[in-house]
Amino acid sequence: MKALSQKRRHPLAAIALLLMGLLVTGGLYAVATTVNQAKADTTAFSASDAQEGGKLFAANCATCHGMGASGSKDGPSLVGVGAAAVDFQVGTGRMPMQMNGPQAQEKPRQFNDQQTQQLAAYVASLGAGPAIPDAALLDENGDAAKGGELFRVNCAMCHNAAAAGGALTRGKFAPALAGVSGQHIYEAMATGPQNMPVFNDANISPEGKRDIITFLKKIEANGSPGGADLGALGPVSEGLFVWVAGLGVIIAFTIWLTSRTS
Amino acid sequence: MSASSTAEVPFVPTSKVGRITDFVDERVGGSGILREFGRKVFPDHWSFMFGEVALYSFVILLMSGTFLTFFFDPSMAETHYSGSYTPLTNVEMSVAYSSSLNISFDIRGGLFFRQVHHWAALLFVASLGVHMLRVFFTGAFRKPREMNWVVGGVLLILAMAEGFTGYSLPDDLLSGNGLRIIDGVIKSIPVIGTYISFFLFGGEFPGTAIIGRLYVLHILLVPAMILLMIVIHLFMVVVHKHTQYPGPGRNDGNVVGYPLGPVYAAKAGGFFFIVFGVVALMAAMFTINPIWNYGPYDPSPVSAGTQPDWYIGFVDGALRLMPGVVNDFHLEYVIFGHVLTLNVLLPALVPAGIIFTVLFMYPWIERWITKDNREHHVLDRPRNAPTRTAIGVAGFTWYCVMWAAAGSDLIATHFHVALNDVTYWLRTLFFLGPIFAFMVTKRVALALQRKDREIALHGRETGRIVRLPHGEFIEVHAPLDDYKHYKLVGFESPVPLAAEPNEHGVVTPKEKRRAALSKWFFEDRVAPATPAELEAAHGHGHHEAIESGEEHKSLSH
Numbered sequence: 001m002k003a004l005s006q007k008r009r010h011p012l013a014a015i016a017l018l019l020m021g022l023l024v025t026g027g028l029y030a031v032a033t034t035v036n037q038a039k040a041d042t043t044a045f046s047a048s049d050a051q052e053g054g055k056l057f058a059a060n061c062a063t064c065h066g067m068g069a070s071g072s073k074d075g076p077s078l079v080g081v082g083a084a085a086v087d088f089q090v091g092t093g094r095m096p097m098q099m100n101g102p103q104a105q106e107k108p109r110q111f112n113d114q115q116t117q118q119l120a121a122y123v124a125s126l127g128a129g130p131a132i133p134d135a136a137l138l139d140e141n142g143d144a145a146k147g148g149e150l151f152r153v154n155c156a157m158c159h160n161a162a163a164a165g166g167a168l169t170r171g172k173f174a175p176a177l178a179g180v181s182g183q184h185i186y187e188a189m190a191t192g193p194q195n196m197p198v199f200n201d202a203n204i205s206p207e208g209k210r211d212i213i214t215f216l217k218k219i220e221a222n223g224s225p226g227g228a229d230l231g232a233l234g235p236v237s238e239g240l241f242v243w244v245a246g247l248g249v250i251i252a253f254t255i256w257l258t259s260r261t262s
Numbered sequence: 263m264s265a266s267s268t269a270e271v272p273f274v275p276t277s278k279v280g281r282i283t284d285f286v287d288e289r290v291g292g293s294g295i296l297r298e299f300g301r302k303v304f305p306d307h308w309s310f311m312f313g314e315v316a317l318y319s320f321v322i323l324l325m326s327g328t329f330l331t332f333f334f335d336p337s338m339a340e341t342h343y344s345g346s347y348t349p350l351t352n353v354e355m356s357v358a359y360s361s362s363l364n365i366s367f368d369i370r371g372g373l374f375f376r377q378v379h380h381w382a383a384l385l386f387v388a389s390l391g392v393h394m395l396r397v398f399f400t401g402a403f404r405k406p407r408e409m410n411w412v413v414g415g416v417l418l419i420l421a422m423a424e425g426f427t428g429y430s431l432p433d434d435l436l437s438g439n440g441l442r443i444i445d446g447v448i449k450s451i452p453v454i455g456t457y458i459s460f461f462l463f464g465g466e467f468p469g470t471a472i473i474g475r476l477y478v479l480h481i482l483l484v485p486a487m488i489l490l491m492i493v494i495h496l497f498m499v500v501v502h503k504h505t506q507y508p509g510p511g512r513n514d515g516n517v518v519g520y521p522l523g524p525v526y527a528a529k530a531g532g533f534f535f536i537v538f539g540v541v542a543l544m545a546a547m548f549t550i551n552p553i554w555n556y557g558p559y560d561p562s563p564v565s566a567g568t569q570p571d572w573y574i575g576f577v578d579g580a581l582r583l584m585p586g587v588v589n590d591f592h593l594e595y596v597i598f599g600h601v602l603t604l605n606v607l608l609p610a611l612v613p614a615g616i617i618f619t620v621l622f623m624y625p626w627i628e629r630w631i632t633k634d635n636r637e638h639h640v641l642d643r644p645r646n647a648p649t650r651t652a653i654g655v656a657g658f659t660w661y662c663v664m665w666a667a668a669g670s671d672l673i674a675t676h677f678h679v680a681l682n683d684v685t686y687w688l689r690t691l692f693f694l695g696p697i698f699a700f701m702v703t704k705r706v707a708l709a710l711q712r713k714d715r716e717i718a719l720h721g722r723e724t725g726r727i728v729r730l731p732h733g734e735f736i737e738v739h740a741p742l743d744d745y746k747h748y749k750l751v752g753f754e755s756p757v758p759l760a761a762e763p764n765e766h767g768v769v770t771p772k773e774k775r776r777a778a779l780s781k782w783f784f785e786d787r788v789a790p791a792t793p794a795e796l797e798a799a800h801g802h803g804h805h806e807a808i809e810s811g812e813e814h815k816s817l818s819h
Contacts, residue, residue: 102680144349152435152557156565161435162555166566167671171680174566218349219555225366226373226549232437236669238550239572240383246544247392250315250385253536254308257529 032130045083045121053122056115060096069126081191083120083131087188090116092180094194102171103194130190137210138182140217145213150208162232164217168195178220182213265363300523305506305697312393314530317492318530318537319386326379333369335361336431336477338470347554355433355558358473362432362553377545384426384550385541388420402505404634410498415622419492420484422573426479429551429571433473438559439568443578450606462636468561476647483793484579490538493530501611510748514639555636558594569668579667583689586611615665617782620657628631631779633759645714646753648707649783651701663691705785711788715765717742718750718791719799741800 007013029202057069064075071077076087076244090111094104112121120132152161158174160166165176172195177185192198204212230237270655275284276388287293302311330440337357343350345360346367348452358441395401403411445467449455464471503517512518520526544550554567570578584605588591593604604784620627628650644651666673667688674681721739731733742750761769761777
């Protein structure tokens with residue numbers, strides 16, 4: 001304790017304290033955000049699912065989407081959007097929307113798997129639309145190279161070739177795809193949420209979608225062979241890094257080298 | 263001097279090593295060169311070392327680049343990838359891209375060397391830039407170093423060209439997108455643009471020739487020119503001797519510092535390894551240009567977040583800032599069947615043209631305005647040349663606005679603002695930023711000069727509050743030591759130079775313009791404290807000296 005109190009005025013004490021604080025908050029945050037990860041895989045809906053979903057819908061969604069999901073001036077009709085759209089929007093927390101804005105933001109989900117499934121069953125019962133994909137299409141055993149080609153041609157202009165995300169006009173954006181489940185990626189392609197275009201089965205076949213998911217999961221699992229990826233943002237983060245860290249360290253050395261004289 | 267001393271006493275070597283050394287020395291005259299260079303004096307200041315950083319980065323580039331040429335194949339022939347990076351297995355690509363992937367994944371140490379090469383390239387141009395900023399803001403470009411300033415500017419352009427040709431070689435999607443932008447810029451040049459593009463690419467973009475051509479430029483022509491310019495640059499540094507910051511005993515007739523041998527040579531040699539070490543650490547720990555992420559070049563996809571390396575960023579940013587169509591107004595015309603696309607031509611060439619023209623001409627512009635034809639070996643502190651410093655900061659701000667615009671999409675996504683708003687703000691700053699920066703910088707420089715003057719006259723505030731017997735509180739001011747004092751008073755402060763008649767007794771309009779600029783340049787000035795003022799300040803009634811221990815302190819309000 002004596003040693004500690006003697007060192008408390010050391011020039012590096014503030015930095016050490018700051019580092020400790022950052023590590024503790026970062027660690028707690030990392031623990032707190034990994035709690036919610038389970039995922040159900042049932043696609044067959046029962047009549048009671050749709051019935052329960054109807055009740056949930058009336059209580060949570062009808063304010064904007066209207067009774068019977070027929071739409072209002074605040075939200076579109078959901079007749080015919082299919083179970084996939086509900087599973088994506090509700091499953092990623094985008095719906096119910098927290099606030100109006102350029103696009104719905106991902107946030108901690110508000111409904112559990114069962115409730116999400118009930119809502120999906122209800123909306124699916126209103127009219128035919130894209131269904132939640134078969135598990136076989138999400139097995140991540142497709143052709144990664146082919147998926148990569150499809151991704152670069154169809155997706156990279158918004159989501160970035162390394163799936164790091166990108167900006168769209170007027171505050172809209174294409175999110176980064178790391179950490180998004182294969183099911184949600186598939187559903188996004190099939191239903192075109194927010195500003196994303198729909199890639200239906202005539203556009204990209206279910207096998208093609210499987211290849212894309214395989215590719216995305218593969219590059220995510222591969223990590224960055226060359227060291228820390230600096231956000232995979234390309235030359236901007238590299239330039240920032242060389243100016244701040246590279247030149248910064250070198251300037252520190254130049255000051256050290258010339259500090260003995262005046 | 264050296265000729266007279268050779269005939270006196272013939273040196274007879276005694277040891278074996280001595281005989282060999284003497285044999286060589288008698289034939290190449292190494293000792294004379296060493297004696298001359300070894301006594302070259304270099305002043306010590308951290309800001310003088312950026313040129314060295316650039317030089318060492320270039321040496322690292324030559325070494326790592328040579329390694330890469332052993333394995334890189336600049337062919338645009340089609341192949342199917344069969345290396346160990348499975349997400350690209352069997353994908354159709356050029357041999358150039360395939361060999362770049364092989365360097366990254368199948369050559370031992372290849373990825374490390376690629377990253378060393380690329381990080382060193384970014385550092386090379388960055389240290390060149392900082393070096394030029396240092397030279398500009400300290401006035402080191404003044405006579406006799408104007409020509410060397412120009413050589414430095416040429417080096418900057420060559421470094422950018424070298425960087426861009428290298429960036430394009432792997433033939434990945436990112437570099438191909440970059441080449442496409444350059445192709446678009448070239449094609450926007452009236453009349454000859456399409457011809458230049460067709461000659462450069464050997465037909466319609468992208469063709470099958472460009473990588474091979476860029477490769478020859480990248481590994482032969484441009485590095486040779488850089489090397490030549492470095493030789494000229496260093497030769498002139500030796501001829502001119504190094505500049506130094508103002509200080510006691512330093513004047514335009516001497517250089518105060520360490521001789522090259524042995525201290526400075528050891529420091530400089532060690533510094534090379536420090537730079538190499540920093541680059542190697544960056545290359546080992548941080549990925550740069552992950553070409554495997556981007557995939558092979560194909561003219562149809564354009565990835566989000568497509569940017570050039572940082573030193574071309576300002577051109578890309580200017581292109582991004584230029585409006586395409588404003589309401590019904592656009593800048594694309596068809597004249598006699600030729601399309602004139604000013605919305606590409608203007609942003610791509612005009613800002614870069616202005617920056618480099620002003621950069622090259624600045625020594626002569628200032629020389630003309632100030633009529634200062636004397637040699638300067640003592641540098642200006644930036645605050646003591648407020649207008650020059652303000653001009654520099656204004657130019658730098660303008661550059662930075664364009665530079666930031668190249669990352670407008672990332673600013674939008676990472677700060678959660680609308681891309682359109684980022685563009686509108688940067689467009690505004692493009693015009694107002696430099697003006698604002700000029701005014702603020704000039705005021706800050708003048709304020710710092712006033713502070714210097716205040717400290718020179720009244721000493722440093724010690725923070726000690728003393729209550730006098732009659733109840734008055736005063737703060738004790740400590741006088742500066744002579745070295746610090748000299749720095750605050752020993753600088754030139756030119757006054758505006760009125761228009762002078764020429765040999766015919768006529769004041770020409772040009773001379774009137776020069777006088778107006780001179781007034782603008784030197785009108786706002788804070789003169790250094792004169793000896794008389796210093797005397798008055800210390801003898802003044804308010805500044806009675808009191809004895810406190812051994813220290814001599816003066817008091818002031």
